[in-house]
Amino acid sequence: MIMDGQPGHIDQIKQINAGAVYRLIDQRGAISRIELSKLAQLAPASITKIVRELLEAHLVKETEYQEVGSRGRPAIGLVLDTDAWHYLSVRISLGTITLALRDLSSKMVVEELLPLKAEQSESLLQHIVDEIDSFFIRHQNKLERLTAIAITLPGMIDAAAGVVHRMPFYQVNEMALGPALEKRTGLPVYLQHDICAWTMAEALFGASRGTQNVIQVVIDHNVGAGVITNGRVLHAGSRSVVEIGHTQVDPYGKRCYCGNHGCLETVASIDNMLEIAQQRLAGAHSSILQGRELTVESLCDAALAGDQLAKDIILGVGHSVGRIVAIMVNLFNPEKILVGSPLNRAAEILYPAIISCIRQQSLPAYSEHLKVESTLFFNQGTMPGAALVKEALYNGSLLVKLLQG
Incomplete structure (x- = not known):
């Protein structure tokens, strides 16, 4: 946070301070100007100026609220004005x-x-x-x-x-x-x-809210990861992204749209996973998937019912993803791993496969207390x-x- 009097470009100072005040009102409202000054570490005069501009723009509004432990008149606090x-x-x-x-x-x-x-x-x-x-x-x-x-x-x-x-x-x-x-x-x-x-959505509103270090793995039509380190999403403001989906896991594998062969996405994305399952069905005559429409839901349900083909497919995805995530655990030392995927339907099969690879291939001090959990949102x-x-x-x-x- 930029403090009063700290050298820097005046417009940048104004932008950061206004954003900090808006965030506090959003997260803490109703909140008094005095409390804002303490939490934002800004002088009362700066708070007065920022709040006046926010009020005039109809971005915040005043409201009465009863302070904890007070029996007197209600205090005047600030809340967001968002409807318009x-x-x-x-x-x-x-x-x-x-x-x-x-x-x-x-x-x-x-x-x-x-x-x-x-x-x-x-x-x-x-x-x-x-x-x-x-x-x-x-x-x-x-x-x-x-x-x-x-x-x-x-x-x-x-x-x-x-x-x-x-x-x-x-x-x-x-x-x-x-x-x-x-x-x-x-x-x-x-x-x-x-x-x-x-x-970012999980950090602001969802399963990683309040957690400082998180790896979020997505297994869907595409495969990728997001990293929250020290409370901030890695690469959120740049052209970079944590690109695990295009890490090679099979040099002789299928060609990927990125131009390389055998990317993680070619074996672990939902579409490619179903394609592999369809090919293996030809030799798995006892599978309960025979004669059924092959979807991610039917595959998960078959695996939960004990179908070996379906279980092997999901375990294979979990192991492939887990090997890559193990490297990330050594790099970022997260507090938790979040998984966002339609395969969460079979979490009891997928998650142990992921965590077993992580524990086998990353530092014990980083992985022994690590938990794998579902995202709050799905990528829809x-x-x-x-x-x-x-x-x-x-x-x-x-x-x-x-x-x-």
């Missing part, structure tokens, strides 16, 4: 685009799940822009003051520049999604890898995008834009 401020949160996934209008408290106003085909006549960029335009038109009667657009998606992304280098499922090459939407709408656009954004919907907007308010970058109108 909206943002758009977008998630792009395999075959779908989810668009949601939320207010600044992250409460949902309206959400739609729409098809997004890989094969289409127009470019993916144009299709996304058109879908957003149409969404705003359909719901213009619900719209309040729009503040930002947040987009999460899989692939290789430069979050700072708003550029998508490549994506699974779609033909993408250097798609300047952020700049295109900023030009179209005049709004700030926050673009982030979906796993990194999901990790638009909560990861909500985390991007919340973080931009907390670090002051979006907040300053709103204060300036």
